[in-house]
Amino acid sequence: LAKTTQPISMDSYEGQEVNITCSHNNIATNDYITWYQQFPSQGPRFIIQGYKTKVTNEVASLFIPADRKSSTLSLPRVSLSDTAVYYCLVGDQDNNAGNMLTFGGGTRLMVKP
Amino acid sequence: DTGVSQDPRHKITKRGQNVTFRCDPISEHNRLYWYRQTLGQGPEFLTYFQNEAQLEKSRLLSDRFSAERPKGSFSTLEIQRTEQGDSAMYLCASSSTPHRDGYTFGSGTRLTVV
Numbered sequence: 001l002a003k004t005t006q007p008i009s010m011d012s013y014e015g016q017e018v019n020i021t022c023s024h025n026n027i028a029t030n031d032y033i034t035w036y037q038q039f040p041s042q043g044p045r046f047i048i049q050g051y052k053t054k055v056t057n058e059v060a061s062l063f064i065p066a067d068r069k070s071s072t073l074s075l076p077r078v079s080l081s082d083t084a085v086y087y088c089l090v091g092d093q094d095n096n097a098g099n100m101l102t103f104g105g106g107t108r109l110m111v112k113p
Numbered sequence: 114d115t116g117v118s119q120d121p122r123h124k125i126t127k128r129g130q131n132v133t134f135r136c137d138p139i140s141e142h143n144r145l146y147w148y149r150q151t152l153g154q155g156p157e158f159l160t161y162f163q164n165e166a167q168l169e170k171s172r173l174l175s176d177r178f179s180a181e182r183p184k185g186s187f188s189t190l191e192i193q194r195t196e197q198g199d200s201a202m203y204l205c206a207s208s209s210t211p212h213r214d215g216y217t218f219g220s221g222t223r224l225t226v227v
Contacts, residue, residue: 041220041221042220042221043219044204046214049215087155101158102158104155105155
């Protein structure tokens, strides 16, 4: 299973853009990169998923370089409600090799007024 | 469909008692997962079903834990002879095959063993 490394915590201010980078040096050919957001006492919530280059949705953007050994989650103009833990996961989404998604420790984002 | 439902939301039990949790996945999802999360840690994979078949079990899942998914619909997770170390949030998630929108998680069942 590809292991991920991401910062333990980050601070930001309302209205700023936040970029959280995740390292996954051992990513496999069939692996996708997925980011989840989790608030206290709730289950994780899917944010965005990608395989290569750039993916954008209404919530965030995901940048993946050509070697796919890292990825960056970009949150535009954060608000206080974006304060949460963000998890980067790498895995075969079709579970062809029984490769269950493995969560690391995540990045605790604190957005300040 | 209102998403993944878990019941109960909270459970307090005495050490040595048995507990059972229920998960109702999104109806069109054929894959169902159980995870466990302790305070300050990311969720840990416990087990996975595709339809009614249990295809994966983590080494973390001791023989006191058992999970079922009869008829490929809802699932139950039972813990026998609970220990204080079992205190955690138990999360259920579901997904479709193949899925491109990740897992949908429920809000979890918080277990406290006293």
